Amino acid sequence: MHYVTADKISKSYGIKPLFTDITFHISEGDKIALIARNGSGKSTLLKILAGKDTVDEGTIWIHKDVTVALFEQEPQFAEELSVLDNIFHYKHPVAEAMRNYEKILADGSKDHSELSAALARIDELGAWDFEAKVHQILNKLNIDNLDQKVKTLSGGQRKRVALAQVLIDIGFEHKHVLLIMDEPTNHLDVAMVEWLENYLNQEKVTLLMVTHDRYFLEDVCDEIWELDEQNLFTYKGDYREYLEKKAARIENTIANIDKARNQYRKELEWMRKQPRARTTKSRSRQDNFYEIEAKAKQKVVDLQVELQMKMNRLGGKVTELKKVYKSYGDKVILKGFDYTFKKGERLGIIGKNGAGKSTFLHMLQGLEAQDSGKINIGDTVVFGNFSQQGLVIKEDTRIIEFVKNIAENFPLADGSTLSASQFLTLFLFPPEQQYTYLSKLSGGEKKRLQLLSILFRNPNFLILDEPTNDLDLPTLSVLENFLTDFPGCLVIVSHDRYFMDRLVDHLFVFEGDGVVRDFPGNYSNYRIEEKAKEKETKKPEQPEAEKPKATEAAKPAPEKKKFSFKDKREYDQLEKDIAALEAEKTTITEKMMNPNLNYDEMQQLSNRIVFITNELETKELRWLELSEYVS
Numbered sequence: 001m002h003y004v005t006a007d008k009i010s011k012s013y014g015i016k017p018l019f020t021d022i023t024f025h026i027s028e029g030d031k032i033a034l035i036a037r038n039g040s041g042k043s044t045l046l047k048i049l050a051g052k053d054t055v056d057e058g059t060i061w062i063h064k065d066v067t068v069a070l071f072e073q074e075p076q077f078a079e080e081l082s083v084l085d086n087i088f089h090y091k092h093p094v095a096e097a098m099r100n101y102e103k104i105l106a107d108g109s110k111d112h113s114e115l116s117a118a119l120a121r122i123d124e125l126g127a128w129d130f131e132a133k134v135h136q137i138l139n140k141l142n143i144d145n146l147d148q149k150v151k152t153l154s155g156g157q158r159k160r161v162a163l164a165q166v167l168i169d170i171g172f173e174h175k176h177v178l179l180i181m182d183e184p185t186n187h188l189d190v191a192m193v194e195w196l197e198n199y200l201n202q203e204k205v206t207l208l209m210v211t212h213d214r215y216f217l218e219d220v221c222d223e224i225w226e227l228d229e230q231n232l233f234t235y236k237g238d239y240r241e242y243l244e245k246k247a248a249r250i251e252n253t254i255a256n257i258d259k260a261r262n263q264y265r266k267e268l269e270w271m272r273k274q275p276r277a278r279t280t281k282s283r284s285r286q287d288n289f290y291e292i293e294a295k296a297k298q299k300v301v302d303l304q305v306e307l308q309m310k311m312n313r314l315g316g317k318v319t320e321l322k323k324v325y326k327s328y329g330d331k332v333i334l335k336g337f338d339y340t341f342k343k344g345e346r347l348g349i350i351g352k353n354g355a356g357k358s359t360f361l362h363m364l365q366g367l368e369a370q371d372s373g374k375i376n377i378g379d380t381v382v383f384g385n386f387s388q389q390g391l392v393i394k395e396d397t398r399i400i401e402f403v404k405n406i407a408e409n410f411p412l413a414d415g416s417t418l419s420a421s422q423f424l425t426l427f428l429f430p431p432e433q434q435y436t437y438l439s440k441l442s443g444g445e446k447k448r449l450q451l452l453s454i455l456f457r458n459p460n461f462l463i464l465d466e467p468t469n470d471l472d473l474p475t476l477s478v479l480e481n482f483l484t485d486f487p488g489c490l491v492i493v494s495h496d497r498y499f500m501d502r503l504v505d506h507l508f509v510f511e512g513d514g515v516v517r518d519f520p521g522n523y524s525n526y527r528i529e530e531k532a533k534e535k536e537t538k539k540p541e542q543p544e545a546e547k548p549k550a551t552e553a554a555k556p557a558p559e560k561k562k563f564s565f566k567d568k569r570e571y572d573q574l575e576k577d578i579a580a581l582e583a584e585k586t587t588i589t590e591k592m593m594n595p596n597l598n599y600d601e602m603q604q605l606s607n608r609i610v611f612i613t614n615e616l617e618t619k620e621l622r623w624l625e626l627s628e629y630v631s
Helices: 042-049 083-087 093-107 112-125 128-140 155-172 190-202 214-220 239-273 280-296 357-364 399-404 420-426 443-456 473-484 497-503 523-537 549-554 565-592 599-627
Strands: 002-013 016-027 031-035 057-062 067-071 177-182 206-210 223-228 231-236 319-328 331-341 346-351 372-377 383-386 409-411 417-419 461-465 489-493 506-512 515-519
Touching: 002 042, 016 042, 016 057, 016 206, 016 223, 016 231, 031 042, 031 214, 042 057, 042 067, 042 177, 042 206, 067 155, 083 093, 083 155, 093 112, 093 128, 093 155, 112 128, 112 565, 128 155, 128 190, 155 177, 155 190, 190 214, 214 239, 214 497, 223 239, 231 239, 319 357, 331 357, 331 515, 346 357, 346 497, 346 523, 357 461, 357 489, 357 506, 383 443, 399 420, 399 443, 409 420, 417 420, 420 443, 443 473, 473 497, 489 497, 497 523, 506 523, 515 523, 565 599
Parallel strands: 031 206, 031 223, 067 177, 177 206, 346 489, 346 506, 383 461, 461 489
Antiparallel strands: 002 016, 002 057, 223 231, 319 331, 319 372, 409 417, 506 515
16 A cells, blocks of 8 residues: 655755655555755655645645654644643543543542543553553653653753654554654664664554664664655665665766766767758757766765875873762762773763763863862873864854864875865865855754864864764765774764764773773674673572572562552453353353354354463463452
């Protein structure tokens, strides 16, 4: 079933064409990633499919039974309402029942009749499976203060609430949902990203998304679309296959352009020799000449950048930390930390939000003082700091002026230089864009310019704090190629696993309470070790009967679980269900004793008794679990 059909659609932003005459289909079960440079029309295309924008030309058809759900980079909320009311905004009986139930739990109401009525309503709607899914989404995205007004949330909290909202919304639509997601992994930590990967893989959902997280893309999507030079290219397969097929496409395009250029030179010579009065045949050849000319003058942008930079000299002494302590009140960041940075160090820093990663980076650069201990920075160290704060700029400045204010040229290892304009082109600001005012740039383009401005200062110790947020995949490719050849020290804080795996040799793991572990490997190595530890901790304990008597005597009695209203209701219902199933089993057994039953009747009764036996086993096990807590 085709969910969406687009036929020769075009869209421009002012005088700039975003895409021209593109055609595509989205079918049920497709999981598609959309890739393009910032400003190429990715978000615009998503909004068009969600009905929030229109095409200039062409037609879009969306099946009447399909519901389109959009997760945007800048989510829209009812700002004065609570998180709870925004998440359960959907006009649906289950949504209203869920909102009421969650509100009672959040309020801590002691009115048993009110809670019982809410439970009864969920029971009536058969929504307990959905209730479990809602709690999973809220817990995994760390959304716990449901009474908080949305207008008081931080940017990261807003993104997580918006993500929860759209995932819960699509749960109300049992089939034919097209989920459109614009950068869903921004502002999520790695555990959340991994959970979202698993969630989207388990859900039967048709998906179109923009993401710069390549592991996420590879694990979730099986088709990649690329918007490039106003055209849409489609690649079946994962990210690795996309890279291979794109390289083959570019190689083929270059070969065709070379062929067209050879033909163009011959045709140009013929055109110049032709008299003004032409025959019909020569006019036809003339028309064909302009087609060949257009093909011959195509440009292919190759993003596989190799840049041998002439770095500021880095002396033998880089940076040394001796017995460094740092705390904020009771919160300990570092506790007697020792480390000496070496030339060419490639370090990744990970840890939960609030563990002290940014504080460590500030102390490393001398921007924040330690409580005690010494931080010795080498005389030749030139820091380049890419922070999350963004650019401080004058909006009426042009891009080329902004870069030239830093330096006119960038030195290369062979003694030559790149001009400011050439360096801008390298980082995907073509000459025709370089005289654009900074105020006209998108958020992603400003991030790219911020990064470029730091690299253009030619540092020898780079510190990158979440550099991949809001950068598109082509820009990330340029950045990674640049950093792969970077000869200085590199320290990265990032939730982008692919980026970290490609660039770092070891990790500082901020575990909290001043503990920083030096892990010898990249992020994927670290996650493998952590998952192995999790499996170890989840191993079932030795049965009580096999444990030594002394252990049994010393072990305190387990604390009795609190028996909730929901548990009590389930317990009572299980008793009724078990009795009914046992009665039906007895009746069927008696019927099967009848010698006059035909084969089909006997088969139906036999199948039914197998089903009842399995149901009884499941329900009796659950009844036994709950009966332990009945007072």
